[in-house]
Amino acid sequence: MEIKELERIASQTRRDIVRMVAAVNSGHPGGSLGCTDFLTVLYNHVMKHTPSPFSMDGIGEDIFYLSNGHISPVWYSTLARCGYFPVAELSTFRKLGGRLQGHPSTDKGLPGIRAASGSLGQGLSMAIGTAETKKLNGDNSLVYTLHGDGELQEGQIWEAAMYAAAKKIDNVIATIDFNGRQIDGDVDDVLSLGNLKQKWQAFGWEVLEMDGHNMQELIDTLSKAKSMTGQGKPICIIMTTEMGQGVDFMVGSHKWHGVAPNEEQLADALSQLEETLGDY
Amino acid sequence: MIDSMEKHVEVTGKKDTRSGFGEGLHELGKINSNVVALCADLTGSLKMNAFEHDFPERFFQVGIAEANMMGIAAGMTVGGKIPFTGTFANFSTGRVYDQIRQSIAYSQKNVKICASHAGLTLGEDGATHQILEDIGMMKMLPNMAVIVPCDFNQTKQATIAIAEHEGPVYLRFGRPSVPIFTPADKKFEIGKADIILEGSDVSIIACGHLVWKAIEAAQQLAEQGIDAAVINMHTIKPLDEAAILATATKTGCVVTAEEHMLNGGLGDSVAQVLARHLPTPQEYVGVNDSFGESGTPDELMAKYGIDTKDVIEAAKRVIGRKK
Numbered sequence: 001m002e003i004k005e006l007e008r009i010a011s012q013t014r015r016d017i018v019r020m021v022a023a024v025n026s027g028h029p030g031g032s033l034g035c036t037d038f039l040t041v042l043y044n045h046v047m048k049h050t051p052s053p054f055s056m057d058g059i060g061e062d063i064f065y066l067s068n069g070h071i072s073p074v075w076y077s078t079l080a081r082c083g084y085f086p087v088a089e090l091s092t093f094r095k096l097g098g099r100l101q102g103h104p105s106t107d108k109g110l111p112g113i114r115a116a117s118g119s120l121g122q123g124l125s126m127a128i129g130t131a132e133t134k135k136l137n138g139d140n141s142l143v144y145t146l147h148g149d150g151e152l153q154e155g156q157i158w159e160a161a162m163y164a165a166a167k168k169i170d171n172v173i174a175t176i177d178f179n180g181r182q183i184d185g186d187v188d189d190v191l192s193l194g195n196l197k198q199k200w201q202a203f204g205w206e207v208l209e210m211d212g213h214n215m216q217e218l219i220d221t222l223s224k225a226k227s228m229t230g231q232g233k234p235i236c237i238i239m240t241t242e243m244g245q246g247v248d249f250m251v252g253s254h255k256w257h258g259v260a261p262n263e264e265q266l267a268d269a270l271s272q273l274e275e276t277l278g279d280y
Numbered sequence: 281m282i283d284s285m286e287k288h289v290e291v292t293g294k295k296d297t298r299s300g301f302g303e304g305l306h307e308l309g310k311i312n313s314n315v316v317a318l319c320a321d322l323t324g325s326l327k328m329n330a331f332e333h334d335f336p337e338r339f340f341q342v343g344i345a346e347a348n349m350m351g352i353a354a355g356m357t358v359g360g361k362i363p364f365t366g367t368f369a370n371f372s373t374g375r376v377y378d379q380i381r382q383s384i385a386y387s388q389k390n391v392k393i394c395a396s397h398a399g400l401t402l403g404e405d406g407a408t409h410q411i412l413e414d415i416g417m418m419k420m421l422p423n424m425a426v427i428v429p430c431d432f433n434q435t436k437q438a439t440i441a442i443a444e445h446e447g448p449v450y451l452r453f454g455r456p457s458v459p460i461f462t463p464a465d466k467k468f469e470i471g472k473a474d475i476i477l478e479g480s481d482v483s484i485i486a487c488g489h490l491v492w493k494a495i496e497a498a499q500q501l502a503e504q505g506i507d508a509a510v511i512n513m514h515t516i517k518p519l520d521e522a523a524i525l526a527t528a529t530k531t532g533c534v535v536t537a538e539e540h541m542l543n544g545g546l547g548d549s550v551a552q553v554l555a556r557h558l559p560t561p562q563e564y565v566g567v568n569d570s571f572g573e574s575g576t577p578d579e580l581m582a583k584y585g586i587d588t589k590d591v592i593e594a595a596k597r598v599i600g601r602k603k
Contacts, residue, residue, distance in 0.1 A: 057359050065355075106387050114358050116387045119378050125348045126383055129355020129363075132340065136316070137359055156379070159348035166343075 001045045003215045008276035009081055010040040010215075014246045015273045016077035016280060020093040022266040027094060027102065030243040030256035031148060032074035034179050034212065038146070038239060039078045041218040046226070048141060051083040054111035062141045063130055065115055067123020068148035068177065069103040070258070075112075076100050081277065084112035090280040121154025123147065124174055128164050131171045142229060145174045150182030153191050158203070164234040165204025173225045174205075175237045177212070181254035200236045212241035247272055287477055287499045287508075293460045295432035297453035297488075298396040302327025304439025305364060305394075309335040312362065312443055318353055319366045320346045325455075326366035326396050346371045350379040354389040362443055363391050369398035369452055370411035377417060384448050385421040392442050393418075394451045398428075399539035400567070400584055401456045401489055401577035410572040410580075416544020418450040419517045425449045425470060426516040428538075428546075430491035431460045434514060437468035445470055452488065454539075456577045459492050462512075471515045473523035479509030482595045483527040483534045487513050487546050490537040490565065490586060497591035508595055516546055521553045528560045533598040537565035537591050539581075561601035563594035 013036050021027035043049070047062040055061065066075050073093065080087045085099070092098035099110040103118030115126050127145040134141060151157065164172060176196070184190050193199070200207045206228055210221035225235050243257065244250030247269040250261075261269055308315045309331050317331050318340040332339040342349040346367055353363035365372065372395035373380070384391045395414065402410050419426045427442065427449060429435040435453045442449045462474070476491065477498050486494040491512045498508040509527050513520065528534050534554065536547035547564040554560045567584050581587045 059359060063358065114387075115354065115389075116382050119382045122347075122351050122379060122383050125351020125379075126355035128348075129352035130358045131355075132352065133356045133359035133361045136337070136361065139359070156347040156351065159345035160351065163342060163345065163348055163352070167340075 006040050006044060006215050009044060010036050011274045012277040013040060013074060013077040013081060015270060015275055016090055017073040018247065018261060018266060018269045018273070019279065020073050020076070020090055021260040023091065024094040025260045027073055027260060028070040028258045029073065029260065030181070030250060030254070031068065031071040031177060031179065033245050033247060033250065034241040034243045035071055035146065035177050036074050036246070037213050037215060038175065038218060039074055041215060041222065042144060043078050043082050045219055046222045047144065052111070054084060056114060058114070059137065059139055060141055062144065063114065064144045065123040065127045066104060066117055067145050068120060068151050069117030072100070072102065072104050075104065079112040085110060087280045120148070120151040121156040124157055124160035127172050127174070128160055128169050131169050134171055140171070142226065143172045145172070147174060147176050148182070149176055149178045149180065149187050149193060150190070152176065152193055161200065161203040161205065168232045169234050170230050170232050173229065173235045173237065175239050177241055178238050179241045179243045181243045181257065183254065183257050185254055196238055204233065205236045206233045208235065208237045210237055210239050212239040213245055287502045289461050289476060289495050291459045291461050294457050295460055296455055296457050297429060297432055297435040298325070298455060299327050300429070300432040300435030301394055301396065301439050301451070301453055302330060304436040306330040306334065307436070307440055308443050309338065314360055314362045315364065315443055316340065316356060316361045317364045317366065318342055318349050320344055320349050320371065322367050325368070326394070328366050346376045347379045350376045351383050353391045354383040354387060357389045357391060364394050365391065366394045366396070368409060369395035369414050370409055373414040373417050373450070374411055381421060385423045388423055389448060390446060392449045392451060394439070396453055397455045398452045399454060399489070400572045400580040400586070401454050401539060403455065403577045403580065404574050406574040407571040412541045412567050412572065413544060414452065415516055415538070415540045415546065419549065423447055425518065427470065427514060428452045428487040428516060429514050430488060430512050431458060431462055433460055433464045433466070434462045434468065437466060438514065441468035441470060454489060456489070458489055461492070461495070471518040471520055473520040474512040474514065475509070475523070476512050477508065477510040479507045480531055481507045482599050483509045483511060483531045484537060484591060484595060485511045485513050485524065485527070485534060485546070485550055486537040487516065489539050493586070493588045493591055494537050496588040497595060500588070500592055501595055506595065506599065513546060516549055519549050519553065524550055524553050525558055528554060528558055532560065533602050534560055534562045535565060535591060535594045535598055536562065537586070539586055540566055542566040542568055561598050563598040565590050565594050
């Protein structure tokens, strides 16, 4: 897909995100806006997948797990804009009886979701399990995950990291949303991750880095990561992003991690984001 | 006075229930190519060696990292595998409750959580390892089936049966060698209680190691002229409500017996059924809000009130409460 087209999808997704969160006065716009470019490229340019009919088993398909489930708005918009479910359903986000739960879940049957997430630190293990099954099935498609940087404070991540290297899980590509922010402030102040690149390398992973807001770099780095699969090592991409990217009063601050814009702020935000594909 | 011989139950041997799991898993390896097994550094203790030896490509040693094991198991179901996780009951539940809750139960993943060394009869290792809360934690989770078989044969059959059940299962078994009294070839039916002994004076509803204690109690009660029924409630969830109501209707009083806390165990589940449909006097045999300690299994069962004599005393107490 052309970069221009990817940028149009990303702009619409950012509109979806702020509108969804504002409509119910809850949800997590900051990280969602920060990961919009990544998910747009992943789903529209990188992954081999079939939106409809959705298959839970995903045999022969690349599979994505969102480990930091609180950024569900960006995932829901991406899935809907790819054709997993009707775009109009974005209006049901966080509403009673809807399939678009506050954090992603499987129990309401929303196509595209293969595991619940929200309680942090669990997605990498899940991805490794699916990667093991793909190996047993002789299925050479890949498993992708996205994690928050604050999420890496959870111990289970490092259990999974150790396992993946020791057992040569070379069909997983894990991306870290490295925005340096978490609910209580800067990651460095809350609980520093130290040298993140060296940590992953020390755990036995191949580590790549990319700018999460440069479409060409996203394409090139993900393509490089794909080319490195199947060589005995798991792959981690440390992706630098800005929380709140695309909305000037949100960008770069942890204050918009889990706060919805009011009516005036929403209008301001939408004025900065072009409606490219039609609002839901 | 009834004849105590009426309470005869044929014993065909003595073995640990965990070995029943090991044999059942090995059998599954042969008959179901989708069955995979994961273990967190306790392969020998869980008797998973035979599966590991014969199906190495389907055996996953995850090391001492139970949270990761539960997540990997959940992920393996995507693509059609049926994962069986194996570690001690404590590390299968309390240590990883949130992983089970979100990645397995809420995510509706077809994982079989197989837990050995449950309860006090783990023995000398002491209270850190003697989990007595696991049935309660697991039965509270939506989508989770909870199964506590009584002997070697039943544990083997239950292991085989749960592979056919779509959805998460908690299978609880133990370490000590106990009498074998269920038929080797009896197919395990999830949610269908076994009537071990018929009786008319009191119903003893038990699970796991306490089923044999209940049989011993019924035999001794018979010698004293009391006709006790023994129900093996091997499935705590989904619970066989019909079997509970049938026996309670017949005897008019109930004793529940389990190697678990009184809070949250089989007794609570039975009491809920009776309270709603057929209020009936009930006495409980279980551990009363206490951690265990080091000791032999027999010493611990005696000290913490889950022995044959405790079942007998509870039966007499509850008969005394009948109107």
